[in-house]
Amino acid sequence: MKLTQGLKMAVKSVLSNKLRTILSMLGILIGVATVIALVAMGKASSNEVAEQVSSLGSPNSLSVTILGRGTVTTLSVDEANELGDVSNIAGVAPVTSATGYAKYGKTEVSVTVEGITAAYEEVKDFPVQDGRYIASPDIKNNTKVALIGVDTATDLFEDEGEDPSAAVGKKITINGYQFTIVGLLESQGSSLTGSNDEKILIPVTTAQKIFQTKGVSTINLTVTDTELMARTVTAIEAVLYEKFRGNENAYRVLNQEEAMKTLNSVNETMNRQLIYVAIISLIVGGIGIMNIMLVSVTERTREIGIRKSLGAKKRDILFQFLVEAVCISGLGGALGIGLGYIASVIIGVVMQTETEVPIDTVWLAFAFSALVGVVFGYLPANKAAGLRPVDALRHD
Amino acid sequence: MSMHTNAPLIEMSNVTKFYMMAREKTTVLHEVSLKVAHGDFLAIVGPSGSGKSTLMNIIGCLDLPSEGSYKLEGMEVTGQSDNKLAEMRNKKIGFIFQGYHLLPKLTALENCELPLIYRGLPGKERRMRAMDALERVGLGQRMHHRQNELSGGQQQRVAIARALATNPPMLLADEPTGALDSKTGMEVLSMMEELNRTGQTIVLITHDMEVAKRASRTVIIRDGVLTEHVRERRDGDETYTGPQDGSQERIVQQA
Numbered sequence: 001m002k003l004t005q006g007l008k009m010a011v012k013s014v015l016s017n018k019l020r021t022i023l024s025m026l027g028i029l030i031g032v033a034t035v036i037a038l039v040a041m042g043k044a045s046s047n048e049v050a051e052q053v054s055s056l057g058s059p060n061s062l063s064v065t066i067l068g069r070g071t072v073t074t075l076s077v078d079e080a081n082e083l084g085d086v087s088n089i090a091g092v093a094p095v096t097s098a099t100g101y102a103k104y105g106k107t108e109v110s111v112t113v114e115g116i117t118a119a120y121e122e123v124k125d126f127p128v129q130d131g132r133y134i135a136s137p138d139i140k141n142n143t144k145v146a147l148i149g150v151d152t153a154t155d156l157f158e159d160e161g162e163d164p165s166a167a168v169g170k171k172i173t174i175n176g177y178q179f180t181i182v183g184l185l186e187s188q189g190s191s192l193t194g195s196n197d198e199k200i201l202i203p204v205t206t207a208q209k210i211f212q213t214k215g216v217s218t219i220n221l222t223v224t225d226t227e228l229m230a231r232t233v234t235a236i237e238a239v240l241y242e243k244f245r246g247n248e249n250a251y252r253v254l255n256q257e258e259a260m261k262t263l264n265s266v267n268e269t270m271n272r273q274l275i276y277v278a279i280i281s282l283i284v285g286g287i288g289i290m291n292i293m294l295v296s297v298t299e300r301t302r303e304i305g306i307r308k309s310l311g312a313k314k315r316d317i318l319f320q321f322l323v324e325a326v327c328i329s330g331l332g333g334a335l336g337i338g339l340g341y342i343a344s345v346i347i348g349v350v351m352q353t354e355t356e357v358p359i360d361t362v363w364l365a366f367a368f369s370a371l372v373g374v375v376f377g378y379l380p381a382n383k384a385a386g387l388r389p390v391d392a393l394r395h396d
Numbered sequence: 397m398s399m400h401t402n403a404p405l406i407e408m409s410n411v412t413k414f415y416m417m418a419r420e421k422t423t424v425l426h427e428v429s430l431k432v433a434h435g436d437f438l439a440i441v442g443p444s445g446s447g448k449s450t451l452m453n454i455i456g457c458l459d460l461p462s463e464g465s466y467k468l469e470g471m472e473v474t475g476q477s478d479n480k481l482a483e484m485r486n487k488k489i490g491f492i493f494q495g496y497h498l499l500p501k502l503t504a505l506e507n508c509e510l511p512l513i514y515r516g517l518p519g520k521e522r523r524m525r526a527m528d529a530l531e532r533v534g535l536g537q538r539m540h541h542r543q544n545e546l547s548g549g550q551q552q553r554v555a556i557a558r559a560l561a562t563n564p565p566m567l568l569a570d571e572p573t574g575a576l577d578s579k580t581g582m583e584v585l586s587m588m589e590e591l592n593r594t595g596q597t598i599v600l601i602t603h604d605m606e607v608a609k610r611a612s613r614t615v616i617i618r619d620g621v622l623t624e625h626v627r628e629r630r631d632g633d634e635t636y637t638g639p640q641d642g643s644q645e646r647i648v649q650q651a
Contacts, residue, residue, distance in 0.1 A: 005519075012501075302497070306498075310511040310558075311483065311485045311486020313482040313483070313514070314482070315479075316514060389459075393458070393493075393497070
């Protein structure tokens with residue numbers, strides 16, 4: 001018997017008993033749909049993590065947070081700038097941050113005020129769209145100039161009937177001190193640490209004065225060579241260890257890659273567990289097919305006898321039943337993929353995330369469901385093929 | 397018809413069939429010997445339990461003899477593998493069963509194509525031969541009907557067409573009229589006679605002596621022993637010389 005003919009015959013048989021086919025494919029269908037939906041969900045959450053982590057800074061960035069524990073609790077701006085002497089460090093931007101009240105006319109908003117140095121622009125890759133940046137003379141002279149984020153500009157000026165985009169040159173007060181806005185920052189969206197557009201940047205020395213703080217709270221760093229990240233982190237930790245007299249709790253060094261790795265590993269562990277559950281459901285689906293096929297062999301014993309009496313060989317019958325099982329599981333797989341797609345779209349809408357179904361997962365799910373058909377179809381097919389024609393014909 | 401070999405179509409010598417049931421040996425066929433030439437129309441008659449079904453299964457290569465030799469067109473059947481038996485059934489035998497044994501989900505044409513599929517013929521030739529066979533049994537108009545759309549007689553004719561489609565040297569009919577009323581039964585038998593006249597070898601198994609009378613030669617099986625029934629044919633077409641009283645039986649000892 002020819003292969004194509006066998007396929008045709010099996011497909012016909014599968015289609016001619018629709019209820020049985022649908023019932024037996026249900027397990028596989030649900031299993032595959034689950035796999036697709038879960039993978040899409042996992043993909044969505046890892047995309048989200050990647051996006052958030054990348055908003056923390058480019059891959060070559062590093063940050064040191066001063067936690068202020070132990071005997072030495074602060075690090076001065078100059079000490080922070082010394083980290084630039086560590087090899088592979090390209091830029092250092094120490095930041096001191098506090099919450100202040102900005103006021104323009106009658107509008108007052110609570111906003112994060114960051115004291116920065118001129119290096120901030122380059123290290124954080126956060127330029128102005130209008131006006132000028134804070135420069136070294138501003139730091140030296142404690143001038144009261146400010147850069148303003150777009151959202152804060154909107155909050156502050158819109159209610160006063162002013163155009164937020166024309167913020168440069170306006171005078172505002174921060175905690176009672178008058179500042180001149182010299183630059184409007186580019187919009188950067190929000191990250192894990194909150195909105196980047198709701199802030200005011202002022203010279204670090206001015207910030208220390210008006211908020212009465214010493215030292216810096218965060219040091220942003222960039223490296224020349226991303227490959228040497230791990231070594232650079234170690235070197236910085238060594239410098240800080242010295243500065244804080246061996247108190248490791250006083251500071252924390254974070255790099256973006258590590259943050260991504262940590263977040264993704266959580267994600268991956270969860271995804272893997274979900275996939276295991278889905279595989280179990282596929283196997284259960286396969287057992288469902290096996291059951292139906294076994295019943296079908298009994299039910300069709302006479303048909304098998306007739307086919308054998310007409311010259312069907314053992315392998316013809318085996319092939320027929322195997323192909324039927326694979327057709328059922330493959331069809332279930334295909335429909336499951338469709339259902340999974342729909343589910344992933346719905347999940348995406350409900351959870352408001354961007355779900356994604358990778359094409360290799362689709363192929364894998366389909367191949368696996370066909371394999372389930374082969375594995376679980378073999379036992380019933382073999383049973384059918386092994387029937388003796390005399391007994392099979394007598395069966396009714 | 398396939399007369400390419402000089403060997404008799406069926407040559408059985410001392411075929412014995414026994415089953416082991418609860419460690420007890422039950423012998424169903426006792427040293428049966430039978431020879432059927434090409435072109436014969438043989439009836440095997442016996443009451444139920446006589447072993448005629450077992451004999452039919454062996455003749456039809458559905459089952460193997462326990463002992464003895466069975467040659468089909470000169471090919472030894474005893475001891476053959478399942479695959480070889482399937483091939484022989486496909487090439488040498490056209491089955492006509494009492495219960496028609498059509499596949500209900502297939503049309504008449506598809507049923508007739510089935511043995512040709514297992515022979516591995518290409519689709520076009522299959523279709524042509526199946527249509528041809530259906531034309532021969534007078535069902536050219538009902539090719540695309542399913543079993544439940546056909547009367548009993550028509551179903552049996554589809555079964556005959558299916559048996560003929562492979563152009564086998566032998567038609568093996570097991571109670572072909574058993575499920576039919578006497579009128580359609582007669583029609584089916586007439587058709588078989590007609591086929592035999594064109595040279596088709598037919599082996600017919602029945603319990604009905606009336607049906608057996610239509611055959612040119614009759615053997616009787618009783619308790620697993622085969623005896624030749626020698627008689628004159630009612631139409632005077634003399635095939636066998638022998639006692640003319642039509643009621644004698646003698647043990648077949650041809651082999």
